[in-house]
Amino acid sequence: MSAKANGLGRWYVIAAPYLWLLIFFLIPFFIVFKLSLSDVATAIPPYTPTFSWSEGIGKFISQLDFENYTFIFGDPLYVNAYLSSVKIAAISTVLTLLVAYPMAYGMARAPKSWQPTLMMLVILPFWTSFLIRIYAWIAILKPEGFLTMFLMKLGIISEPLQIMNTTTAVYIGIVYSYLPFMILPLYASLEKINPALLEAAQDLGSRPWRAFWQITFPLSLPGVFAGCLLVFIPAVGEFVIPDLLGGSDTLMIGKTLWNEFFNNRDWPLASAVAVILLLVLTIPIVLFQRQQQIERESGR
């Protein structure tokens, strides 16, 4: 009796996350997927077909087609938007890594009593709304903004900086926003490294800089990998940052998606764009999962 209740309890625990995924991911995904197979219509809702019991499921399915997908692959605008998004996300990820690594390294090497405080400082920006922080960057980057004023006061530049509404501003925004997601996994893996390993490397004749590349960096790779994916995956679909900081030349799929939905009111095409984006992102997500698996198995 109690064993049976126990088994049932365990089943509930296992079922909970799957139920969550079903309701909040799988069902919405199928709705979007179905939409992507529909056609645009001047109606409410703005697409056909809509399912009705009188006409039956057969007729409903026969009206669905892959027209939107062929259209997307035929139009260079969309292909370019995907490629450009991946490129911007990749470059931002590398820049974030370059900024985050020394910070995480410094945190891991700081006295133990400081580390919780430093960790707090990294997480602190999350206490303010993401949108407000991006607006703050507009105030900094615009031609008459703080950065220009500061550099002109110092006499470093004489002309106002033209950063606002360029891809550079998008890079700055992404690096700034996603920095904590890079620092935390890096810090976690750097902090685990036994300092005696570096002493051993130096003892065996390795200079500090070489010892870093031979010991510290390879041992921090799981953190590098996790951090890069945590930045890359959301950065590909980023909408707010390119919309607020980027210019007309900044082509990102998130913005294209928004335009299709709200400017063109072409829900089926926008859904198709979203489905392809999801498939593009599946590749790094699967890579990430596999890396996590390897890490767990090697017991590190």
Add this chain to the structure above:
Amino acid sequence: MGVVTARDPQASNASSQRAGPRTAAPQSGFAPWKNPSLSPIVRFEGITKRFDDFVAVNDVTLDIYEKEFFALLGPSGCGKSTLLRMLAGFERPTQGKTIVAGQDITDLPPYQRPVNMMFQSYALFPHMTVEGNIGFGLRQEGMPKNLIAERVDEAMGMLELRQFAKRKPNQLSGGQQQRVALARAIAKKPRIVLLDEPLGALDKKLRQQAQFELMRIQETTGTTFIIVTHDQEEAMTVASRIAVMEKGVLVQVATPGDIYENPKTRYIAGFIGDVNVFEGTVSAIGDGCIEISAKDGYQFKTRSSEPVSVGQQVWLALRPEKIRIAHEQPASAVNAIPGKVEDIGYLGSISHYHVRTAPGERITALRANAAHTVERPISWEDGVWLDWPVDAGVVLTG
């Protein structure tokens, strides 16, 4: 007055016997420290290390010679590891100089020193194979690949690691990891190998094996080994000389035999092996012998190498195995006291007898169980006599 007992009573006996062949005949054997024409390979000159207001190492001057197996012995926190880390270059002395082979290396960084260290935690690189770990030091020198492979193979052969060459450290047992760490430390053929509590993580049986392995490697490679340990038995087993440290100060530097037989202080006498200590004052000085009036009324006659004066407070230290125990009063003993057996520790090869004397002291005597059957064995509550000759004890003044 009291009995000072080390943690491991078996150890003292075993080591005193084992230390024999290596150190008992210093005149004929290996004793470079007695040869004034030799210069030491390592010389610490007035080394002091302060951490804030804590003095970890206090004015240590010490010479270590080529091919020695030198042990730094002391309880944890005595500064022995700090001294070793200063030789490796991980710590910089606050004062003093470190000289290796005539060259002042005090300011050299670790990667330029002719020493390699085996770490207490082994510090094996987890992302490299056994081969990769052992060859790490050689790769830093830019040695050709085939030469590296040769040297790595040699080191692996010496420590029976060949079948593990492709494994990662986390796929090895503790004993295997320990051997990889040692192989890595000797692979570069450094002039000096430093060992920081190298066997601390092994269980007792494996540790004894590993001690003999260390000695074998040290002898075959002819390298100078400096080991840091808190285990007196380990130090006695492996070392040609031992430096005993206490609170950052060198208390005595001598061969294991000398340290055991002629400890300088009560601290050393108690730290290395079991010892019975009688407190008293010098009452007479004769030809080569002195007389001591012990606090509890006994009169002892003993040889003394320490210069003492009449009336001076001294301690007579007696090793348990130097005290004879018998049922009858010995006919012609210089020093003999009666007592009652309180406890017997039977350890197979030997037995410990804890004897309570009339004034209430507890004295430990030790006897080898040489005969197969004894007609009248000494048993609990037996009245016994303890006696020892004039040259059995050591007179300590501090």
